[in-house]
Amino acid sequence: MTKGVLLYCFDTPQVSYSKITDRCISLIERNLGLPVTVVTDADTKLRIKSNCDTRVVDIEKGNTKFSKPWYNLERHLAFDHSPYDRTVVMDVDYFCYSDKILRLLESENDFLVHKNAHDVMHREVMRYDREAMLDLVWATVLIFNKTPRTRAIFDTVKLVKENYVHYCNLYRITYKNFRNDYAFAIALNQINGHKEYDVIPDSIATVPADAEILELDDNRAVIRCNDKTISLQDQDLHFLNKDVAYV
Amino acid sequence: MNIDQLKEISKQSYDASLQKANALKKAESDQILVYKNHIFRADAETICFVRTVSEGKDSFFMLDSNSNPVEIKEPVEFLKLLLQRNQSALNTYHQLYQNIKNRKA
Numbered sequence: 001m002t003k004g005v006l007l008y009c010f011d012t013p014q015v016s017y018s019k020i021t022d023r024c025i026s027l028i029e030r031n032l033g034l035p036v037t038v039v040t041d042a043d044t045k046l047r048i049k050s051n052c053d054t055r056v057v058d059i060e061k062g063n064t065k066f067s068k069p070w071y072n073l074e075r076h077l078a079f080d081h082s083p084y085d086r087t088v089v090m091d092v093d094y095f096c097y098s099d100k101i102l103r104l105l106e107s108e109n110d111f112l113v114h115k116n117a118h119d120v121m122h123r124e125v126m127r128y129d130r131e132a133m134l135d136l137v138w139a140t141v142l143i144f145n146k147t148p149r150t151r152a153i154f155d156t157v158k159l160v161k162e163n164y165v166h167y168c169n170l171y172r173i174t175y176k177n178f179r180n181d182y183a184f185a186i187a188l189n190q191i192n193g194h195k196e197y198d199v200i201p202d203s204i205a206t207v208p209a210d211a212e213i214l215e216l217d218d219n220r221a222v223i224r225c226n227d228k229t230i231s232l233q234d235q236d237l238h239f240l241n242k243d244v245a246y247v
Numbered sequence: 248m249n250i251d252q253l254k255e256i257s258k259q260s261y262d263a264s265l266q267k268a269n270a271l272k273k274a275e276s277d278q279i280l281v282y283k284n285h286i287f288r289a290d291a292e293t294i295c296f297v298r299t300v301s302e303g304k305d306s307f308f309m310l311d312s313n314s315n316p317v318e319i320k321e322p323v324e325f326l327k328l329l330l331q332r333n334q335s336a337l338n339t340y341h342q343l344y345q346n347i348k349n350r351k352a
Contacts, residue, residue, distance in 0.1 A: 104279065106281040106284065108284030109286070109313070122269075199313065202276040203276075228262060228265060235272075235273040
């Protein structure tokens, strides 16, 4: 069975995702040792320096986050984009400082996702249970096999994406811009008969958007937020501050 | 002590508490163990359960972290892996905790 990581990377006028991708790939090579395929556009491909497999696509634009372009509309195609039997789809700003993902790949679960994330400043700001009528999942990391069931999950995400306003109303989702986290939460909820599904048992350590990133090494990150400086070592981190591209 | 000294102690305690909370979250992630294709947490509860139910038995049943049933056919091997993963995670947590304490002192 082939295993590998699939990344989506599209530079925007504001953020150099290609730089973040290069750092993400170097950590995958160091800590996971898995092959990487990057789905990207023709312009961004020229700026990716890592030695990796690339797949160039025409991207769908139009979505925004905080009034800035947000190119996040391709992930439902991961089933077709992935050349691997067992795939890890990962945000490029998720940095693998540990081998956790490698361990999870050994499980038999055909689809895995995190249901919990926490702010590394521990400010209790990452609860979304009052923002929708269903539990949020974090599409930051997806692990899946190519099976009829996972095909159904991705097809449902596509359906949700195409009818997002309807699903926002149905599940009373307050955040109206398309968000993969909700699209996958809805798809998993529906494909699993509105019952529980298997998840990754820990929580994603999230560096908040208002944290200043002071240092990034091969095994640790030093950040400052509200006059507090903390060092995080040998632990996977999800960076919400896209300045991570320029550290 | 004056108010500034008291505030400084409070600030140091907050910083230590934050570092400890992050180190504990890391330990929880480090305790994830996949055995025979199932996900487990190598925590004290799992270890105690496995040790108890495996006494004098060649195999037993338990639930993985998603409540899926698993038959454990090699309890000794499983317990050894759980202990290794648990102690590796807690050893790292212990080192981080000592660093936090030393910085506070």
